[in-house]
Amino acid sequence: MTIADLYPLLGVAAVVLGFALRFNPVLVVVVAGLVSSIAAGLSIGDMLALLGSAFVSNRALLLFVLTLPTIGLLEYFGLRERASMWIASFRGLTFARFQIAYLGIRQVMSMLGLTHVAGHAQTVRPLVAPMSLAAAERSIGKLDEEASEKVRASAAATDNIGLFFGEDVFVAIGAVLLIQGFYARNGIVLEPLHIALWALPTAIAAFVIHAIRINLLQSSLRKQLAQRNQQREDDAQA
Amino acid sequence: MLKLEYLYWLVGAFLLATAFFNLRACRWPLVGFWALLALPFLFGDAMLAAEKNGVRWPVQAMGAAVILLGLMATRIRLGGHAESRGELERRTTSAEQLGNRLFTPALGIPALTLLLFLAGTWLKPGGVSLFEDKAITLSSLGVASVLTLFMAMRTTGASFAVGVREGSRLLDSISWAVLLPMLLATLGAVFAATGVGDAIAMLTTQAIPVDNRMVVLLAFAFGMVVFTVIMGNAFAAFPVMMAGIGLPLLIVQHHAHPAELGALGMLTGYCGTLLTPMAANFNIVPAVLLELRSQYAVIVSQIPTALCLLVVNIALMALLVFR
Numbered sequence: 001m002t003i004a005d006l007y008p009l010l011g012v013a014a015v016v017l018g019f020a021l022r023f024n025p026v027l028v029v030v031v032a033g034l035v036s037s038i039a040a041g042l043s044i045g046d047m048l049a050l051l052g053s054a055f056v057s058n059r060a061l062l063l064f065v066l067t068l069p070t071i072g073l074l075e076y077f078g079l080r081e082r083a084s085m086w087i088a089s090f091r092g093l094t095f096a097r098f099q100i101a102y103l104g105i106r107q108v109m110s111m112l113g114l115t116h117v118a119g120h121a122q123t124v125r126p127l128v129a130p131m132s133l134a135a136a137e138r139s140i141g142k143l144d145e146e147a148s149e150k151v152r153a154s155a156a157a158t159d160n161i162g163l164f165f166g167e168d169v170f171v172a173i174g175a176v177l178l179i180q181g182f183y184a185r186n187g188i189v190l191e192p193l194h195i196a197l198w199a200l201p202t203a204i205a206a207f208v209i210h211a212i213r214i215n216l217l218q219s220s221l222r223k224q225l226a227q228r229n230q231q232r233e234d235d236a237q238a
Numbered sequence: 239m240l241k242l243e244y245l246y247w248l249v250g251a252f253l254l255a256t257a258f259f260n261l262r263a264c265r266w267p268l269v270g271f272w273a274l275l276a277l278p279f280l281f282g283d284a285m286l287a288a289e290k291n292g293v294r295w296p297v298q299a300m301g302a303a304v305i306l307l308g309l310m311a312t313r314i315r316l317g318g319h320a321e322s323r324g325e326l327e328r329r330t331t332s333a334e335q336l337g338n339r340l341f342t343p344a345l346g347i348p349a350l351t352l353l354l355f356l357a358g359t360w361l362k363p364g365g366v367s368l369f370e371d372k373a374i375t376l377s378s379l380g381v382a383s384v385l386t387l388f389m390a391m392r393t394t395g396a397s398f399a400v401g402v403r404e405g406s407r408l409l410d411s412i413s414w415a416v417l418l419p420m421l422l423a424t425l426g427a428v429f430a431a432t433g434v435g436d437a438i439a440m441l442t443t444q445a446i447p448v449d450n451r452m453v454v455l456l457a458f459a460f461g462m463v464v465f466t467v468i469m470g471n472a473f474a475a476f477p478v479m480m481a482g483i484g485l486p487l488l489i490v491q492h493h494a495h496p497a498e499l500g501a502l503g504m505l506t507g508y509c510g511t512l513l514t515p516m517a518a519n520f521n522i523v524p525a526v527l528l529e530l531r532s533q534y535a536v537i538v539s540q541i542p543t544a545l546c547l548l549v550v551n552i553a554l555m556a557l558l559v560f561r
Contacts, residue, residue, distance in 0.1 A: 005433060005436070005437055005440070006437050006441075008429070008432040008433050008434045008437060009434060009437050009438070011425075011428070011429060011432070011434060012429075012434060012438075012468055015425075015468065015516070016468075019515055019516075024311055024312045024414070025415075025418055025515065025518065025522065026307070026308050026311035026312075026414050026417055026418060026421060027308050027309070027311060027312050029308070029418070029421045029422055029424075029425050030304065030305055030307075030308030030309075030421065031308070032425055033424065033425050033428040034305070036425075036428050036429060036432045036434060037428060037432060039432070040431075040432035040433065042432070045294070045298060047301065048297075048298040048299075048300075048301030048302055049289070049294050049297045049298050049301060050301070050427070050428060050431055051300075051301035051304050051305070051424060051428065052285070052296075052297035052298055052299065052300030052301035052302075052303070052304065053285070053286060053289055053297040053300070053301075054423070054424040054427035054428065055278060055300060055301070055304050055420060055421070055424045056278045056282045056285050056286055056297065056300060057286065057427075058419075058420050058423035058424060058427075059246060059249075059278050059279060059282055059420060060242070060373070060376055061419040061420050061423060061519060062249060062279075062416065062419070062420055063245060063246075063249060063376055063379065063380055064379070065249055065252060065253075065405075065409060065416065066245065066248060066249060066252065066379070066380050066383035066384065067347055067379070067383045067386075068252075068405035068406075068408045068409055069252070069383075069387050069401040069402055069404065069405030070343055070344070070346075070347065070383060070386045070387045070389075070390045070401070070405075071344070071405070071408060072401070072403075072404030072405040072406075072407060072408040073387070073390045073391070073394060073396055073400060073401040073404045073405070074340055074343060074344055074390050074393075074394070075329075075404065075408070076329070076394075076396075076400070076404045077329070077332045077333070077336055077340060077393075077394045077396070078329040078330060078331075078332040078333025078334075078336065078340065079333070079340045079341075079344055080329075081326075081329050081330045081333035082333035082336070082337065082338070082340045082341070083341075085333065085334075086338060086341075115375065118348055120519075120520075120523060120524035120527050120528075121523075121527060122347050122348065122379075123347075123348065124524060124527070124528070125524075125527045125528060126344055127344060129528050145531075149530055149531060149532075149535060150535075150539070152528045152529075152530060152535075153525070153528070153530055153535040153536050153538070153539040154539050155528070156524035156525070156528060156536045156539070157512075157536055157539040157540045157543070159524075160511075160512060160520050160521070160524075160536070160540065161512070161540070161543055163520075164508045164511060164512070165505065165508065165547075168501065168504060168505055168508075175472075175473070175504050176501075178473055178476060178477075178504075179476070179500035179501065179504060180500075182476070182477055182480055182500070183496055183500065186485055188489075188496050190496060190497050190500075194497045195497045195500055195501050196501070197497075197501075198497055198498045198500075198501035198502060198558070199501045199502075199504075199505060201554055202502065202505045202547065202550065202551055202554065205547060205550045206543070206547055209543055209546045209547060209550070210543050213542060213543055
């Protein structure tokens with residue numbers, strides 16, 4: 001190995017630097033790709049071909065935009081408002097119970113391979129986020145902007161964690177096949193099910209840990225609200 | 239059989255429609271951005287087929303377009319168009335009128351995706367599959383989205399044009415963030431082709447004492463996390479760390495169990511995915527979709543869970559891998 005083999009690492013440095021200096025992420029990524037290609041000594045023609053064909057090959061990642069007309073239309077007619085009205089009508093439903101239930105459903109669904117059934121565009125923005133807000137308003141109280149931001153961010157985080165730590169238990173697509181394929185190419189033959197089995201302990205741990213965190217978020221929001229009300233009373237008395 | 243490419247054409251048409259709405263509103267940067275992004279969806283298969291036959295100019299032109307998209311993105315502001323006053327009231331009134339009927343098309347997206355997935359997996363009329371075998375879930379999602387648009391039009395009494403317009407408005411509000419996942423996957427391919435992974439694996443093995451299996455295991459685990467954070471994708475990190483450390487050192491030299499190491503190693507990488515802006519479709523796009531003030535709010539919310547799970551995973555590996 002020579003020093004020249006290390007030049008492409010400049011692309012990684014470009015990514016880290018770009019994100020640290022808060023340049024537009026799209027620009028950072030394009031520049032990092034160019035830096036890595038030039039450092040590796042690719043010709044302009046090879047570089048453009050590599051960028052172009054990799055970009056086209058990954059276009060499946062944008063297929064979710066087909067859900068936007070449905071979601072946009074329903075939102076125009078008040079879907080998000082309706083979602084929060086509906087959740088607010090359940091008496092016993094707290095914010096924590098709602099998000100933990102969603103976490104569990106999302107995890108089980110992705111264990112069954114249904115990873116695209118839910119997602120940030122499909123379910124989180126139109127349903128889970130407004131429902132979380134409504135459940136929080138009903139079980140905690142009126143949220144200020146900062147609290148609302150935390151509740152919405154937690155909705156997205158819950159979706160991610162449910163997805164990531166469920167899908168590895170599913171045998172027929174994605175991670176498990178990638179692992180099995182890697183071993184097979186290197187002469188180690190494994191059953192996909194055997195690999196998927198070892199993802200179960202982490203899946204359970206993920207559910208438990210994140211459920212605890214959702215509960216902690218609920219109690220910290222309650223505490224903040226109580227403090228704010230106390231302060232207001234003190235101010236009123238003074 | 240419904241080929242995935244037909245759905246890509248629909249995406250292309252939708253992107254062109256969005257460009258058209260912006261053209262009417264004279265928002266020039268968005269017009270160019272969406273029109274350019276429509277190209278890989280309208281002509282993607284043709285470009286890849288041409289490259290296979292040795293005709294490289296279409297993919298090279300696409301490469302130039304990618305660079306151009308990157309430059310245009312800097313001219314676009316996130317967050318979409320301002321909402322006119324009275325919009326919230328109008329929506330609330332409409333929500334009260336339509337009631338829970340609004341949920342049917344929204345829940346139709348997951349429900350129909352599930353149904354189509356099952357049909358696509360089990361039904362093979364005349365030996366012909368409904369969808370391409372490698373893309374059953376994705377195709378199901380695409381078809382479900384189209385069907386639910388018609389359901390939503392029935393429920394609300396709105397026209398197709400209003401649906402497309404409101405979809406475009408939503409797309410405008412996500413704006414350049416929509417491009418990040420594709421770009422990051424592209425960067426992953428560039429990194430792989432230019433040998434970034436090999437360089438990192440080489441550096442790691444030179445830096446650690448390879449005779450101590452716990453140290454090697456820790457290097458593997460942290461390597462998965464760090465590399466996933468850099469690449470934004472555990473799938474990209476896995477083959478690199480396995481080829482560099484997992485296979486030669488842990489499995490061959492220290493006799494680690496491969497199934498346990500593979501599954502837990504991948505999940506250790508997932509902890510890294512929760513931490514990185516490079517996994518834009520999971521961490522940045524939702525922050526924009528949910529109109530959060532900080533682009534990093536979702537990541538901040540995930541950090542404690544990710545770190546706890548990292549500890550759990552490393553402990554599980556230490557216990558299970560060398561049994």
